[in-house]
Amino acid sequence: MTKTLRWENLDTGLALLDERNVVVYANPAFATLLALETVSGRPAITSWACDLGPDTRQTLERRLCSNEAGAVTLNEQAPNPVTLYIGASRDGQRLVVGARGWPVADDCGLAAQLDPLTGIGNRLMYERHLATLCEHAVRPAVAALMIDLDRFKQVNDTLGHAAGDELLRLTADRLRKLTREDDVLIRLGGDEFLVLQTDARQPDAAHGLAQRLTEVMSRLFLIEGNSVEISASVGVAMLGHGTAALDDLLKHAALALYQAKGLGRARYCVFDPDLEARALARHQIEFDLRRALGLREFVLVYQPQNSTRDGRISGFEALLRWMQPVRGPISPAEFIPLAEEIGEIHAIGAWVIRSACFEAAGWADPTLTVAVNVSPVQFENDNIIQIVSAALKDSGLAASRLEIEVTEGVLLTESPEVLERLWSLNRMGVSIAMDDFGTGYASLSYLNSFPFSKIKIDKSFVQSEHSSRSQALISAILAIGTSLGVTTIAEGVETPDQFAAIRAIGCHSVQGYYISRPMPAEDVADYISRFDPEPFLRHAEQEQIA
């Protein structure tokens, strides 16, 4: 009796059922919860289910028929529905607990919001959490830290997927240890994690955690008996610190993460609006670049190459220009690296070779050469051989008139396939020139690895030729050229003095604004017919006498 009295005073709704599911007892809290005047002495199903929908009624009936424990939520559409926790039937008795809210076992779909591998939240939890934050009247102080492991793939590939999974579990554990109780931990997928910091002092808290995360993640893991050293990159975005809308938080954190990766990994970057502007600009230029060839926005301009001995034109270098209708002319230095990254270089490069061959085949002087720049990326497969031979065949240009200019980058990988491709072109009769010599590794072994026909001395040496160091370097490059039997050309010759100095020092050819700026293809024929080397030579000789 004393027990019953205590039940009377309880805040929790309790009911006891007999083997026929008749309510033996229900406390006042239970009656209040179900909005019933009295429930004792009547079968549970008839008294409780009076205003339930058919589905809920059926679920309740099924649950009561079974002797196992379970939970039923009544009026699921209600904002704060009543859930009945029905205990297992033992000795003809079972206890029912009634409470407001969703069943704990399902806890608002909590199970569906958890990542089964790591036990932290998944993307769904992130979305639910974001939705909750959106309801706040005052803009919450929230920071998103997106974390990506830097060498996860290597761990997966070398130690296997089980080791990879263990690494993800240990990573989640480290995140738990480094974060506060009310931070939300999410595994976005793969090796990408997210920490949502709410109600912390920003930006300090996010900086502190990001710093700590990158440091701790670079510390060794023990995985299946192996020592594994990885690192993590972190991108941070904070509401009110560069990010205005909650919906942009994840996107901005991802952009900052991308930047952290680009800066060499194992570090964190904080989003700033410039980053987004740059990313958008890059996206736009990428979009335009993919269409540029189709829209015929590329043109080739030609710059003469002249002999220093008699000043005559020996050939032209074909230079690529992108005439973008909105942004105007874009320099190759700007768009070629992007074209290489997105693979568009293959199509653009093929067009350049083909167009230059057709153009040169039309020049009146059949001894003039045409030099074409080919990216190291184009040497990654055998297509380059096909492209060159087809261009020569279709244009009718003699192979000896085509010169492919490559940078040291081509030989950087020291791949035998790349060398073989250079040899294939060489066997066709095409000459191969080493471009920008002296600016990269300037490795003599590169010069030794292939019979280059020409070394191009970079303009940085030419334009500072008054310094004795540059003079010495140019002399050394020329000496190497002479002993290897390779001709030399100086590019970027802009002044009469530079021309005279380069000529005096014994370089074979020159190219640069002093002789002529690059010109449109249609001007080349006229330029050739009217070119007079005399003024250049006269000036150079006067310089020497002086």
Place this chain on the structure above:
Amino acid sequence: MTESLYRLVYFSRNALAGDAEAVRAEIESILECSRRNNAAANVTGALMFNGGCFAQVLEGPYGAIQVTLERIQCDARHSGLKVLAFDRRSARGFAHWSMAYVGAAANVDRFAHIAKTSAFDPSALDGEAIYDTLKANLADSALA
């Protein structure tokens, strides 16, 4: 069947702030914590320290070593942790949990009682190159 025994040896920089007295108190709390956690996990070993560095030997079953290491890795009281050795052992080198101060002579007295109360046995560190390396690292950092 007994579980395989592993040994992990690491070395890290002490990030404890404050004067020698504060450091001493912190070290004692670390020791107390290590004793409690490690006894439960069947991990034994030795913690050596001086003003600038920690060096620790952990011995125990693989899973326990992993859990202990993960706890240590997330501890802000040190940084620059380097694992010098991780291997399988046939027997424990340290039957109990012990701790010792290895460093500048001026501080030896201050920390002597820690070695005494933890029954630090220096002889357990003899004869293996890895322990010599540990001691050398500690000595270097004491000089720095």
